[in-house]
Each structure stands twice: as structure tokens, then as C-alpha cells.
Amino acid sequence: MIEVYHVTKKYGSFKAVDDLSLTAANGRITILLGPNGAGKSTTIKSIAGLLKFDGKILIDGFANQSIEAKRRFGYIPETPVLYDQLTMEEHIRFISRAYKAPQGEERAQALLNRLELADKTKKTARELSKGMSQKLSMVLALLADPDSILIDEPMIGLDPAAIETVLQLLKELRDQGKSILISTHIIDMFESLWDEAYILHQGKIVRQVRCEELGEQSLKEIFFDCTQGEQG
Numbered sequence: 001m002i003e004v005y006h007v008t009k010k011y012g013s014f015k016a017v018d019d020l021s022l023t024a025a026n027g028r029i030t031i032l033l034g035p036n037g038a039g040k041s042t043t044i045k046s047i048a049g050l051l052k053f054d055g056k057i058l059i060d061g062f063a064n065q066s067i068e069a070k071r072r073f074g075y076i077p078e079t080p081v082l083y084d085q086l087t088m089e090e091h092i093r094f095i096s097r098a099y100k101a102p103q104g105e106e107r108a109q110a111l112l113n114r115l116e117l118a119d120k121t122k123k124t125a126r127e128l129s130k131g132m133s134q135k136l137s138m139v140l141a142l143l144a145d146p147d148s149i150l151i152d153e154p155m156i157g158l159d160p161a162a163i164e165t166v167l168q169l170l171k172e173l174r175d176q177g178k179s180i181l182i183s184t185h186i187i188d189m190f191e192s193l194w195d196e197a198y199i200l201h202q203g204k205i206v207r208q209v210r211c212e213e214l215g216e217q218s219l220k221e222i223f224f225d226c227t228q229g230e231q232g
């Protein structure tokens with residue numbers, strides 16, 4: 001479970017995230033929606049422990065900067081962070097050991113098969129396409145079987161078949177009881193998937209919507225109402 005309490009992040013004097021609170025519960029897919037520049041990546045990076053901020057963030061009850069928290073979440077950044085000279089299999093071995101995940105390589109193999117990467121494991125990161133890098137980044141984030149998963153714009157660079165696989169994978173992870181927090185501005189992609197949505201505008205949460213409470217209005221319509229017609 002991911003709990004964010006009153007987080008404010010400033011770049012200089014500019015508040016990119018302003019007093020933001022949200023919860024990503026176990027067994028639910030929570031999406032953080034917002035137009036470009038709303039503060040989504042800043043929020044996700046703050047939760048992942050990459051940025052300093054004011055406020056409090058807990059992962060399964062542990063402060064997000066703590067080692068206990070870091071063992072419990074997997075982070076898939078918007079732009080994959082890989083080691084140019086290492087092959088896919090070297091990445092997998094390295095991350096499995098770093099996370100002391102004995103089943104890591106086995107889990108990675110199953111994910112590589114599903115993402116159609118199994119025949120690419122000898123390639124170095126430098127030789128991977130954008131989509132392949134994104135898929136490898138997902139495999140690495142999931143190989144230690146984290147309880148919470150943080151994903152920043154997961155579908156960027158993926159082809160339609162990979163998008164279907166990732167959507168299916170996310171459903172399975174939800175059904176296993178994981179908490180999943182996804183930041184995106186592409187509402188259509190997650191139409192069939194989300195349980196909880198937070199709409200972010202100019203650094204503030206302007207609306208929280210539960211899928212089961214959705215009335216006549218679609219999430220997209222609510223999004224446009226809240227963000228005054230900005231692109232979604």
C-alpha cells in the first residue's frame with residue numbers, strides 16, 4: 001500500500017506538487033491523471049525516493065526512503081535507466097542479486113517470454129530499441145515480486161501487442177493483491193483497468209474518483225471538466 005500525505009515539492013520557488021495526498025490500496029489499480037506539466041512525474045519520483053519533498057510518504061507503513069520500503073516497491077520510470085554495456089541477462093542477474101531475490105531470474109524468464117524478449121537476452125542495453133528497453137525496465141522492476149508497483153507513463157514506446165500484454169499483466173498483479181500506482185495522461189489506455197483515479201492539475205489533486213462510483217459522466221469528461229479542457 002502506498003500512502004502519500006501532504007506532499008509539496010518545489011523547484012526553486014515553483015510548487016510543482018502542492019499539498020498532495022493520495023492512497024494506492026492493495027488489490028487496486030490507482031491512476032494519477034493529469035495534463036502535461038501537472039506534476040505526475042514529480043509525484044512518482046518523490047514516492048520512488050528520488051526527490052526530496054515536504055510531507056510524508058509510506059510504503060506498506062515504512063517511510064519511502066527506508067530500506068524496508070525500497071524492498072517493497074518496484075519502480076518503472078518514464079525513461080528506462082539501464083547500463084549501456086550490460087546485456088539483458090546481466091541486468092537481470094545484477095538486479096536479482098542486489099534485491100536478494102532468489103526467484104528473480106526465474107520470474108524474469110517468465111516475463112521475458114510474455115514480453116517477447118526471450119531471444120534478445122544477449123543484447124546489450126545500447127542495442128535495444130526504445131520499446132525493448134521499456135520492457136526490460138518492467139522486467140527488472142517486477143523480478144523481486146514487489147508488493148507495490150509505481151509506473152510512470154507505462155505504455156510509451158510499446159507496440160499494440162506489448163500494450164495488451166502489459167494491461168493483462170497489470171490485471172494479474174492487481175488480482176494478486178499488489179498496489180499499483182500509474183501516472184498517465186492517456187486516459188483511453190486505462191479505461192478498462194482503473195479502480196481509483198486521482199486527477200492532478202497544476203500540482204494539486206482536484207478530484208478523486210472511484211470506478212464503482214462513476215455515474216453518467218465518463219472519467220474523460222470528468223478529467224476535462226477538472227482541467228478546463230486541456231489535452232488528455
Ligand SMILES: Nc1ncnc2c1ncn2[C@@H]1O[C@H](COP(=O)(O)OP(=O)(O)OP(=O)(O)O)[C@@H](O)[C@H]1O
Nearest residue numbers: 011014016034035036037038039040041042043185
Ligand atoms: N527539475 C526541474 N526543475 C524545474 N522545474 C521542473 C523540474 N522538473 C519538472 N519541473 C516542472 O514541474 C512541473 C511538473 O512537471 P512534471 O514532469 O512532474 O509533470 P508531468 O505531469 O509528469 O508532465 P508530463 O505529462 O509532460 O510528463 C512542470 O511545470 C515542470 O516544468
